[in-house]
Amino acid sequence: MRAVVAVALLVGVYVLGLALIAGIVLVNVLFLVHDRPIGFVWSVVIGGTLAFALLTGLFTIAGASDDEERGEPVGEQDEPELWALVRRLADEVGTRPPDRLFVVAEANAAVSQRTRLLGLVATTRRMYVGAPLLACLTERQLSFVLAHELGHYGNHDTRLAGVVAAGRVALVRMLTGLNNRSWYHVVVAVMFAYYAKLYFAVTASLSRQQELAADATATRIAGSEAAVSALRELPVVEAAWTLFHDRHFRPAWEAGFLPTTIFAAFAGLRGSPELGAYLDEVRQNPPERVLGRYDSHPPLPDRIAAVTAMAVPSRGPDRPAGALLANNGAVMDRTLVSPLVEQLGVKQRVDWATLSHTAARATRVDRSRRLARVGGGSLGTVLDLLDEGRLSSLLRTDVRPGSGTPGPRARREFARGLLIGELTALVELTLADQRHARWESDWLGRTTFHGPDLTTEIDQATDDRGSTGGLRAALAGLRVDQVPTR
Structure with missing residues (x-):
């Protein structure tokens, strides 16, 4: 039913556009039938321009593309332990594992899959694991995070996500493109803006349900304690990574330098005395976020309360997640510099x-x-x-x-x-x-x-x-x- 709602809303954009074009044609016919040549001319001119703008917007939606691959690809022969964990979690979730695995320079994890027919036919599956998560979380915490993402596969959420994401991206592209053009494009954009708000609100509610369902799936596998600690630690990892990237890595890169060991440097930042109090404060009092109408994730306290109430015992190794990698330092380095490889030769390592x-x-x-x-x-x-x-x-x-x-x-x-x-x-x-x-x-x-x-x-x-x-x-x-x- 969630897939039907998402598809219906996306199809509704075409229905609305075609209905408006039909209305424009009807007005032209009425002017012609009642022998109003001046009105007919103005109707053709104005209606034609508006119809052109509507068709432009509809073709924009039709051209929405799948998400692009990003990050550093990790083959099973390169990181067998990480792949073994992903396969075991996929088996426990009851779903097919991803076809490809990428390590990304983000304090986050995600899954996606290429789809056809508005997301109802799935093809290649991809999983993205943030290098900062591998550097900061324990294996139990990482298991919860990855099982959460695989839970989207198990609940068929990624097919729905394909529909939802395609609709969101297409509507944003449509409204942005129309607003940046002539006056009649802007008029059409205003007409579709209210529909877009409805679409964003409805699909956000569906997304929040998906997140809670994925949390429940992951908690049954990793346990409530691992789930709570992972959810509390994610804002801490994001804060540490933002600080490292924005205040240290990026300024060094822009100045023409590159650290000798990026992974070791990030580990040094997290363990430094001056940063300990700051990260503890984030851990105990994560940034509060007021739930907006279009938010795709429930508030963190609600997610923590839900997984705590499940009271599932935790299991699995509690070693650092970085131990899953054959060479964690090399992975971190490649993840950060691979998008910038063309400039790598002019950077000095210090x-x-x-x-x-x-x-x-x-x-x-x-x-x-x-x-x-x-x-x-x-x-x-x-x-x-x-x-x-x-x-x-x-x-x-x-x-x-x-x-x-x-x-x-x-x-x-x-x-x-x-x-x-x-x-x-x-x-x-x-x-x-x-x-x-x-x-x-x-x-x-x-x-x-x-x-x-x-x-x-x-x-x-x-x-x-x-x-x-x-x-x-x-x-x-x-x-x-x-x-x-x-």
Whole structure:
């Protein structure tokens, strides 16, 4: 019945479109029969454009494609233990195992299968396992997660998911495409927007039922304790992975570097003392999400309550899930860099201590870029400009503090604040490049500068009534080159 509802709603898009086109034709006929040539002409022009827009939208839906493969393919000969676990779980769920298995750079797991006839005829099955899950969960927890996904196969949810996903993707594509075109396309988009809301609401309710059914299937296999711990740990893994990827891996990659061992680095992040309290807080108080009308998953507390009430004893090994992999470090590396393989050759492999220093240096280069351009890349030249009273030549003319029109003094003080930050970055960069200082970042992304504190000297150098003499003397005492005394 759920499949029938989903198919009926998707077919309803065509019915609605064809009904509107029939209405347009009927209006044209009525104008023609009642000998209203002006009305007939306008009806043909306007109705024809609207009919064209409707047909454009319907063909957009017909062209919705299956999901694309992603991640690193893992063959059974490469990872026999992982495949053995998947096959055993599929047998216990009572369904056919996936045909292909992929490890993806996501803190998530999923299944899909290629379908025909609006999702009612299934072909190739695929399973996606997140590398962060393999790095963080226990085998019991991972068993619950994978059994949950295989439960979608067992409940024939992936066929329904094909219908639901095709409808969702097609309607989004249709509305987006129509809104980005002419006025008559926008009119048609408005007509279909309300139907789309109904479709999203109904299919979201079906999706939530699927998730609870898959949870129940997985709990009967892995046990309630494993189910609860897995559901509580998933937000923690996602938080740790987001932090690792956004604050460490991606900045390093953009700076032209790549960590020597990605898997070991992610393990170091999860075990670091400064991150322990943060992850414990996420574990005890996961982010609250208010259930929206179109959400495909029930709230986490509802899922935890449901699997707890089943009271099924847990079973199976409780070792780290990473032990299932023959070479977990290699899998993590390939998963992260395979989409970027074309750029891989230009990246330099360094250890994490070097990487944190390099990433911090890159931010100082960016922050001091304007001063370096004005001073020809020389700190000494910048200090000369300051001593000559040419502070105004270093101001950013397009920056204004607050709203309104500030006075000259306010603008100057605001610019001085910017200048202090830029000069500090340039001084730190000069010290680091001449091996008088270095930076170190912790896993929370907080950077510490290990070098002399020249805050007072920099403040004096940027003051209108000050002098760069103190800063020059301090740098000379440190034997910093290319900063002449004055």
